[in-house]
Amino acid sequence: MLQISSLSFRYDHVELFQHLSFTVKPGEILHLRGSNGVGKSTLLAILAGLLSPSAGQVTWGKEEAGFPSLQRGEFFAYLAAEANGLYLQLNALSNLRFWSSLSSEPLAEETIRTALLRWGLASPLLQERLAVGFLSTGMRRRLALARVSLSPAPCWLLDEPIYGLDTRGVELFREALQNHVEQGGMAVVVSHDLVSLAGLTVRQYVLQDKWR
Amino acid sequence: MQQRIGQGWTQCLGLLLYVLLLSLWGYALIGLGSEEHQGDVYRIIYMHVPAAFAAFMCSFVLFVASIYGLKRNKHGQAVLYGRAAAEVGLAFTLITLVTGSIWGKPTWGVWWTWDGRLTTTFILLLLYGGYLFLWSAVSDPVLRTKVCSILGLLIFADVPIIYKSVTWWRTLHQPPSLFQGGQGLIAGEFLSLLLGGIAGVSLLALWLIWQRGINLGLQKEIDTQLIKKSLRY
Amino acid sequence: MSLVGGFIRIVRQGFRVEFQEKERLLTPLFFAALMLLLFNFVLDEQAEAVQVKLFVAEIFLTMLFALHLCFSRIFEADAEDRAFEVLQTYSLHRLAWFAGKYCLAMIFGLLVIVPMILLSGLFHGQATLFLLYSPALWGVVVLMLAGLSALGVLLAAMMLKARGREVLFPLLYFPLAIPVLLAASEAVLGFISGSAAAWQWLGLLLGFDVIFITLSAVLFAELVGD
Numbered sequence: 001m002l003q004i005s006s007l008s009f010r011y012d013h014v015e016l017f018q019h020l021s022f023t024v025k026p027g028e029i030l031h032l033r034g035s036n037g038v039g040k041s042t043l044l045a046i047l048a049g050l051l052s053p054s055a056g057q058v059t060w061g062k063e064e065a066g067f068p069s070l071q072r073g074e075f076f077a078y079l080a081a082e083a084n085g086l087y088l089q090l091n092a093l094s095n096l097r098f099w100s101s102l103s104s105e106p107l108a109e110e111t112i113r114t115a116l117l118r119w120g121l122a123s124p125l126l127q128e129r130l131a132v133g134f135l136s137t138g139m140r141r142r143l144a145l146a147r148v149s150l151s152p153a154p155c156w157l158l159d160e161p162i163y164g165l166d167t168r169g170v171e172l173f174r175e176a177l178q179n180h181v182e183q184g185g186m187a188v189v190v191s192h193d194l195v196s197l198a199g200l201t202v203r204q205y206v207l208q209d210k211w212r
Numbered sequence: 213m214q215q216r217i218g219q220g221w222t223q224c225l226g227l228l229l230y231v232l233l234l235s236l237w238g239y240a241l242i243g244l245g246s247e248e249h250q251g252d253v254y255r256i257i258y259m260h261v262p263a264a265f266a267a268f269m270c271s272f273v274l275f276v277a278s279i280y281g282l283k284r285n286k287h288g289q290a291v292l293y294g295r296a297a298a299e300v301g302l303a304f305t306l307i308t309l310v311t312g313s314i315w316g317k318p319t320w321g322v323w324w325t326w327d328g329r330l331t332t333t334f335i336l337l338l339l340y341g342g343y344l345f346l347w348s349a350v351s352d353p354v355l356r357t358k359v360c361s362i363l364g365l366l367i368f369a370d371v372p373i374i375y376k377s378v379t380w381w382r383t384l385h386q387p388p389s390l391f392q393g394g395q396g397l398i399a400g401e402f403l404s405l406l407l408g409g410i411a412g413v414s415l416l417a418l419w420l421i422w423q424r425g426i427n428l429g430l431q432k433e434i435d436t437q438l439i440k441k442s443l444r445y
Numbered sequence: 446m447s448l449v450g451g452f453i454r455i456v457r458q459g460f461r462v463e464f465q466e467k468e469r470l471l472t473p474l475f476f477a478a479l480m481l482l483l484f485n486f487v488l489d490e491q492a493e494a495v496q497v498k499l500f501v502a503e504i505f506l507t508m509l510f511a512l513h514l515c516f517s518r519i520f521e522a523d524a525e526d527r528a529f530e531v532l533q534t535y536s537l538h539r540l541a542w543f544a545g546k547y548c549l550a551m552i553f554g555l556l557v558i559v560p561m562i563l564l565s566g567l568f569h570g571q572a573t574l575f576l577l578y579s580p581a582l583w584g585v586v587v588l589m590l591a592g593l594s595a596l597g598v599l600l601a602a603m604m605l606k607a608r609g610r611e612v613l614f615p616l617l618y619f620p621l622a623i624p625v626l627l628a629a630s631e632a633v634l635g636f637i638s639g640s641a642a643a644w645q646w647l648g649l650l651l652g653f654d655v656i657f658i659t660l661s662a663v664l665f666a667e668l669v670g671d
Contacts (some may be wrong), residue, residue, distance in 0.1 A: 010287055011353050014436050037443065048534045049670060051354060054287050073536025085531030087458075087522055089465040098461075101454055102446065102535045131465070140526075282667055335620050342617045349607040359603045362664045363617065366599075369660055370621050373653055377624040380649075381631060384642060 001025050002047075002075075002155055002186065007056035009042055016042055020056070022205060026154065026184045029177065031197055034207035040190040041081055043207070044157045047188065048078035060155065070154075074104045077151040081159035081190070084144035088133035092121055092143050095132060096150060105152045112150065119146045119172055137164035142172070149176045156180065156187040162196045170196050226419050233412045240405060253318045260311040261406060262413035263304045264333060269414055270301030271336065271368050273421055274343075278364030281357050289429050291357040294364050295347055296424035300417055302340040308333050328379030335374055339367045451538045455545025462522040463553070469518075470556060477511035477561040481568060496572035497637060504565050505630045508558055508589065509622060515553050516597030517604075517614045519546055524605050539666035543598065547658075550594040558586060581636040581643075585650065589629040592654040593622055595661040602668055624653050 002024040009016045016039035024030050032040045045051045047058055049072045060075045079085075086095050093112065100107045116127055119142045132140060141164045148156055156177075162170050177187060178200060191197065240258040277294035284290070312330055316322050324330075343363055350356040446454075463470055484503050491499060523529040532542070566577040576582050600618055604610040628650040635643025 014439065050530060050533055052286060052670070071536040073534060076534060078531065078534040080527055080530060083527035083530070085528045086526045087462055087528055088525050089462055089522060094461065098454070098458055099531075099535075102451075102532075102537055104446065104536070335623060338616075338620045342613070342620065345613055345616060346604075346607065349604075349609055349613055351608070352606065355606060358668060359607070362599075362603055362668060365664065366621060366660070369656065370624070373624045373649075373656070374620075377627045377649060381627050384631070 001061065002188075003059045004047075005057045005059070007043075007046065007058065008054045009039065009046060009051070010054050017207060020207075024155070024186050024188060024203075026186055027181055028186050029181055029197070029200060029202045030186075030188045031202045031204050032188060032190045032207065033204055038207045040207055041159050044078070044159050044188065044190055048076055048157050049073070050078075073153075075153055076155050076157055077148045077153040078157045079144055079148050079159060079161055081163065084140045085147070086132045086140060086143060089131055091126075091128050091130055092116060092132060092135075093127045095143065096147060099147045100150055103151055103153070107150060115146050115150050116143075118176075119143070119149075120168065121146070138166055138169055141165055142169055145173060145176065149180065154185050156185065156189075158187060158189045158191075160191055161189065162191065162193060174200065222423070226423070229412065229416045229419055233409075233416060236405065236408055236412055240409075253315060256311050256315045258405060258409045260308060260315055262409040263307040263311060264329065265410045266413045266417040267301055267304035267308050267333060267336060268371070270297045270304060270340075270417060270421070271371055273297040273418070274301065274364045275368035278361040278368070281361035282365070286357060287354070289425065291361055292428040292432070293421060293425040294360060295344070296421045296428060298340045298343040298347075298364075299424060300420045302337065302344070304413075304417060305333050305337040305340060309337065326382065328375070328382040331378045331382070332371070332375045335378075336371060339371075343367065446536060446538065446541075448538050448541045448544075451541030452545045452548070455537075455542055456548050459545065459549040470553060473511045473514040473553075473557045474560060476514055477507050477557055478564060480507045480510055481561070481565050485568060493572050496569050497576070498634065500565060500569045500573040500576065501630050501633050504562050504586075505589070505626055507561060507565070508586070509593070509619065509626060511557050511561065512554055512590070512593055512597065513615050513618050515557060516550060516594070516601050516618070517610065519550055519553075519598055519601045520605055529605060533669055539669055540662055542669065543662045543665040546598045546602075547594055547662075550598050551590060554590050554594060558590065562586065576637070579636070582633055585629050585632050585636075585647070588647075588650050588654055589625050592625045592650070592657050595654075595658040596621055599661040599665050599668075602665055625650065628653065 004023070005021050007020040008018045020043070022030070032043065034040055042051065046053050060072075061069045087098070090098075093116065096112045096116070097109075100112060113127070116122065121127060121139065121142060126135075132143065135143070141162075145161060148158070162173055165173060174196060177189075181187065181200075189197065189202075237258060240255050274294050274297040277290050277297055280290035281294055309330065312333075313323050316325065343360065346363055347356065347360055350359055481503065484499075484507070488499055488503075520529060523532065562582075563577060566573050596618065600614060600621075604614055607613055628646045632643050632646035632650060635641075635646055
């Protein structure tokens with residue numbers, strides 16, 4: 001479960017948001033909405049640990065007692081908006097292997113290959129011989145989503161996840177998100193696109209624009 | 213709310229400092245007798261030594277501001293005082309080097325010498341400049357605070373090491389430095405005037421940093437209002 | 446993940462990435478060779494007595510310049526697609542991350558420095574060849590690299606998102622590294638001439654290393670966040 005209490009963020013004298021509080025429970029998808037510049041990506045970055053808030057707290061952990069508390073990096077899996085966090089000189093498999101090795105439960109080679117297959121990156125040549133730098137925007141995004149879906153982290157933080165994806169890619173994303181949530185995971189999604197989340201059980205959270 | 217520069221007492225304080233310093237320098241120029249070995253040009257020492265002291269003191273202010281900027285005041289004003297300290301420090305290193313040069317020529321016949329202290333001051337000039345360049349190179353304000361604060365700490369940590377190594381290197385390779393400050397000036401009124409100068413200039417430097425820090429804060433506020441207003445339409 | 450585990454993963458990834466473009470590892474070495482060439486033109490045909498001093502000056506200056514090229518590239522692959530930020534969101538121990546990058550900096554640095562010094566010794570002929578067998582020289586070189594690597598990794602991480610960092614990096618790196626340059630060259634010259642001061646300079650170099658490795662590790666952890 002993820003809990004945000006009284007979170008505020010300002011840089012210089014711009015107060016992006018103040019006293020935000022909400023909770024996300026296992027099985028929930030929170031859809032962050034709001035106009036451009038209101039601070040959605042910043043909020044996600046704060047949750048991921050990339051920025052510190054000016055005030056307030058972010059707490060996370062398993063609801064049931066007796067489970068070990070997770071570190072921030074083990075609880076969240078983060079996907080940035082305009083970048084994929086990939087090593088462009090390495091191939092797809094190598095990238096996923098590296099990121100998997102950093103998580104708390106490194107995965108077997110087979111699992112990674114299956115994931116690549118699922119995300120439409122099936123060709124062995126593509127997986128093992130092609131540097132990611134040669135992949136198109138959509139393919140790279142799929143690879144980035146594969147990284148997130150392979151992560152054992154319960155909470156996904158997704159910033160514009162379907163950017164660059166084609167129809168099939170969006171389908172795959174929906175499947176993966178649905179799957180993740182059905183297994184008890186949760187997600188906080190920033191997306192201007194409503195179609196990709198249509199049909200899924202989603203809670204809306206609108207960040208108010210303070211300046212208008 | 214930000215403290216305004218126009219507030220009466222801060223201005224008075226500044227004015228007072230300027231008056232004190234001017235009278236001190238006036239006395240140094242006119243009132244004091246000629247020093248036996250160096251003639252009249254030695255008087256510039258009353259600007260040179262205090263400026264040098266202030267230049268290095270600014271690195272301490274930079275250090276304090278950087279600590280605060282990194283740990284206690286990440287989104288606030290602290291790093292602005294760091295920048296102000298770098299700017300004021302830059303100015304005083306420049307003054308130190310120029311006055312040192314002016315003193316050197318008539319006294320020992322050289323415009324420049326790689327004396328330990330002068331060399332360190334020169335390096336400090338480059339470091340202050342580097343700090344300001346780094347400031348303008350990073351556009352994200354949150355990252356900028358972090359990065360510049362870290363540099364501030366690095367600079368403060370390195371300056372004593374630089375000073376030690378450079379002066380040591382100097383003593384090993386050159387005959388005893390001609391550039392010995394204050395040799396004939398240890399006595400009486402010469403000394404007290406010098407100490408007074410150091411105190412006065414240091415206070416002036418602190419006041420300048422303070423005012424400049426506030427100034428920078430106000431500038432940020434103005435910029436923010438501009439952003440807010442332009443987005444409101 | 447353990448400290449050692451994180452360290453190993455960062456080092457391995459660093460090698461994997463550099464291995465893809467092996468030629469790029471050699472760029473600093475070519476640059477170093479170029480510098481030796483330029484030095485030769487300007488300082489040609491000096492007396493035997495001066496050769497040693499020139500050799501020492503040359504290798505340490507070239508070291509400083511060539512290494513800054515190595516260091517500014519340490520986080521290049523991580524910065525390209527913002528993998529650096531994604532790394533920040535993983536529970537990778539900050540010290541392990543620094544130690545890994547530091548280790549990579551040392552290794553890639555050695556790959557450039559060792560050939561460069563051998564080359565320079567050769568260029569100066571008989572007067573300096575004996576130095577290539579001197580453990581004092583290599584010891585000082587390694588200590589110098591140790592200090593510079595710490596500073597280089599920290600500065601490179603700081604300037605990941607700075608505009609014009611090709612100019613800014615050396616602008617900050619060189620002044621901060623001056624004590625290392627002085628201590629290293631004085632130590633080596635001292636050892637050659639048998640002066641007692643050499644040990645004191647060595648002490649200064651060691652002191653610098655200890656201070657800057659510790660400081661850089663701590664500040665790197667600060668930079669990269671919790």
